[in-house]
Amino acid sequence: METDKLKKAYEAVEMLKALDLPISKEQIDAIKEMETCYLKEDVIPLIEQEMEPLVEKIISDFHIEIKYSSEEGLSFFYVEQPEEECSRARTGNLSHSELGAVYRKKKFIVRVTFPDGYSVCHQVVANTMVEVIKRIGLGKVLRINDECFAGTLIKKAEEFEKGYSVKDLGDGYMLNVRTDSDTKIKQLQTINKALNVGLKVEKVWL
Numbered sequence: 001m002e003t004d005k006l007k008k009a010y011e012a013v014e015m016l017k018a019l020d021l022p023i024s025k026e027q028i029d030a031i032k033e034m035e036t037c038y039l040k041e042d043v044i045p046l047i048e049q050e051m052e053p054l055v056e057k058i059i060s061d062f063h064i065e066i067k068y069s070s071e072e073g074l075s076f077f078y079v080e081q082p083e084e085e086c087s088r089a090r091t092g093n094l095s096h097s098e099l100g101a102v103y104r105k106k107k108f109i110v111r112v113t114f115p116d117g118y119s120v121c122h123q124v125v126a127n128t129m130v131e132v133i134k135r136i137g138l139g140k141v142l143r144i145n146d147e148c149f150a151g152t153l154i155k156k157a158e159e160f161e162k163g164y165s166v167k168d169l170g171d172g173y174m175l176n177v178r179t180d181s182d183t184k185i186k187q188l189q190t191i192n193k194a195l196n197v198g199l200k201v202e203k204v205w206l
Contacts, residue, residue: 003038003042005034006031006034006035006038009027009030009031009034010031012027013027013031047066062078063078064076064077064078065077065203067182075182075185075186075189077182077185077202077203078202078203108125108181108203108204108205109121109122109123109125109128109181109204110125110128110129110181110184110185110188110201110202110203110204111128111201111202111204112128112132112188112199112200112201112202113199113200113202114135114197114198114199115197115198115199118135120132120135121204125181125184126167126175126177126184127167128184129167129175129177129184129187129188130167130168130169130175132188132191132199133154133169133175133191134169134170136191136195136197138154138169138170138171138173140195141153141154141191141195142154142173144191144194144195147194148190148191148194149187149190152176153175153176153187154169154173154174154175154176155173155174155176156172156173156174157172157173157174160174160176164176164178165177165178166178181203185201185203188201189201
């Protein structure tokens with residue numbers, strides 16, 4: 001992979017932005033194609049090379065998901081699989097297409113465990129967030145709402161537009177749940193880090 005070409009493409013885009021000039025769809029498509037090649041040819045092999053000595057003695061099958069967002073950065077998730085599917089995969093009773101389907105599933109729930117062992121894991125991830133925030137204390141989370149979430153995670157009910165996806169937190173406050181499960185995990189991790197709560201936030205396969 002010619003990383004110099006990708007670097008130059010990024011520089012060209014930054015120059016256009018600085019000059020307040022439009023970026024063509026062709027340029028964006030070309031960059032996406034180069035990024036795909038870069039991930040396949042450079043990044044993934046490097047990750048495999050670095051991880052192999054770390055996991056070579058692990059006897060259990062596992063699945064780790066990597067997600068990158070330009071806004072939220074890089075996240076790694078350990079994904080729990082249904083025991084029946086894990087067993088079938090280990091014994092070789094899944095076809096190649098079936099095995100691929102196991103790892104392509106996108107429906108997850110979130111389990112949050114407090115330091116005292118109390119665990120929250122609802123089928124609706126938004127409900128998990130609500131219970132976690134209430135258990136931490138709405139007042140504490142409100143104190144970091146502006147700094148960590150630009151005031152968009154929690155607002156007074158009247159501040160949300162009609163029809164917006166929200167959950168009631170009590171005391172007239174609503175939780176913005178117009179996000180996917182991955183984003184909610186990231187938000188929980190941010191709350192945990194900012195308040196030093198000691199939560200264990202896990203992504204669990206349905």
